[in-house]
Amino acid sequence: MNTSSPTVKNGDLLIAEPFMGDTNFDRSVVLICEHNAVGTFGLVLNQMTDVHLGDVIEDIHTDLPLFVGGPVQQNTLHFIHRRPDLIDSSICIVDGLYWSGDFEQIKQAVNLGTLTERDVRFFIGYSGWDEGQLDGELRQKAWIISRTQADFLFDTPTTEFWREVLKRKGGEYKSIAHYPVDPRLN
Template identity: 90%
Template sequence: MDTSPQPVKNGDLLIAEPYMGDNNFERSVVLICEHNAVGTFGLVLNQQTDIHLGDVIDDIHTDLPLFVGGPVQQNTLHFIHRRPDLIDGSIRVVDDLYWSGDFEQIKQAVNLGTLTERDIRFFIGYSGWNEGQLNSELVQKAWIISRTKADFLFDTPTSEFWREVLKRKGGEYKAIAHYPVDPRLN
């Protein structure tokens, strides 16, 4: 029987196992933006902060929330969006979902209100794995892999994201979605 993990691709979601034991990723869903031979770059989709984009960028006037993209370089800003028509230099992650692009265009579109929370999400920091590191975690069954679509990502409340991704997978995963955060309290 083959016990090798499912291969990871750009656009995959890594869903943290319910009792992973890593505070950085507890009940997290990570979007894989880039996966190649040297490593993996991803963004945690469901760790919203109390900080807004306008709090950290002086010439942006918005209350768009910031998310913690992961524990690596939390002094960096990253973003995903579904508006490559407004943002040059966007990198396609999966159908209708893009990462990065011309930040000056983003600032202008956000200030004009043509880019809203329904089309873009901002992150401080990111999640990163060196060559072989993520594969090792997959062998240890620390993550469940799923695919995503931009509509699901932007239309699902972040507080329900972990549960909803598992419910959509169905089967045994639907049951996992209802596991308590602390089984001792059950």
């Protein structure tokens, strides 16, 4: 019996198994920004809040939405983008997708309108796993792994993201995408 878990890499998407049972991650898709020997850092891509960036950052004048990046340190702000030409010190996650960077440049680009929600997403909090924790969840089949592409990430409606990621995987995953939230109501 093979008890090893699939390998996770930066840029992978963790798709919550439909009946995971963790309310923090119901039907969530988590982008892995950093995975190494000491742990994993990710951002939930499809949990939008009713709060906007301009509500939490005083000198930003925008209605860009904030997403819940995960249950850890929800007093922190993180961002991903696809405009390294506008933002110095960005960290490449996968081709065309970047994490973090010079926040002063972000604020300026957002206020000028040169950086829009088609190119950037902001998160409060993050998803984190200590060494070995994510491997254990993968062995329990709590997550389905897929790769991401920047265009798909930014161009797919948030409300359909979980389903669309599964549909793109095809095969058995395509049918999982249609599972009802509560099978008792089916």
